[in-house]
């Protein structure tokens with residue numbers, strides 16, 4: 001099952017910015033993304049998950065740390081127009097990703113990784129997956145330990 | 159810029175389940191994932207974004223519609239142990255994804271898609287991205303229109 005893992009990637013140069021409580025209606029994400037594109041901000045990840053309050057949602061972006069201030073400024077400048085509540089950022093993040101063709105649908109692999117992080121006292125700040133990748137966002141201080149755990153869970157050479 | 163788009167994928171067979179307000183401390187995601195793995199549930203996407211209340215977070219899963227009931231049952235069975243507040247599901251989803259090698263970092267592409275959905279009155283329920291993929295979760299009724307919009311935005315043949 002684990003033969004299909006091809007590696008571990010670590011990215012310590014990202015920051016996270018979230019625009020909170022935007023109206024959950026058509027066109028809002030477009031206006032936000034357009035403002036970021038017009039300010040030439042390169043977006044690494046976009047994440048909008050389930051929001052408990054009907055009618056509202058949060059959109060989280062990861063951007064290169066050099067774009068953090070511009071991203072906050074851009075989102076702050078449109079916040080009131082959009083009727084959003086706030087813009088919150090977290091510069092203390094690192095992305096640690098397991099990469100492999102066979103990851104899709106493997107609940108056991110994610111359980112192994114998340115449990116190992118838990119046993120090591122590493123808190124998972126964000127999670128994102130795709131067919132080829134399992135990404136955990138942890139605090140920058142935990143990046144190296146998290147990466148070692150990912151390597152050793154799959155018999156990988158460092 | 160758009161030459162690197164290779165296609166549009168539509169998945170109408172998924173459902174969304176979120177476990178709300180779990181403690182945001184090491185080991186929690188592992189216990190949740192382990193319960194799902196032990197129940198042989200194939201997870202399509204895992205998403206944990208930024209949570210405004212310090213100390214809490216929500217984890218959203220997309221699973222095949224045939225696994226929806228078992229997923230809800232599994233998460234309900236561990237909810238109290240974990241001190242989570244609730245398990246919420248939404249069976250009315252479809253994933254519409256733009257796929258292409260050149261997507262990474264292209265804010266303009268995401269802005270085009272999100273604005274086109276907005277203009278068509280299509281609400282975006284969830285968003286997930288990776289280097290190769292931009293995924294929008296919309297209601298099942300909007301899937302075909304959303305897919306047509308993605309195709310036509312990039313000069314694709316249907």
Ligand SMILES: C[C@@H](O)[C@H](N)C(=O)O
Pocket residue numbers: 022023024025026027028029030048056057058276280281282283
């Ligand atoms: C929140 C935002 O994504 C909104 N639902 C939209 O479609 O634009």
Ligand SMILES: C[C@@H](O)[C@H](N)C(=O)O
Pocket residue numbers: 118122123124125180181182183184185186187188206215216
């Ligand atoms: C919420 C959950 O992901 C928790 N932060 C953990 O690390 O397990």
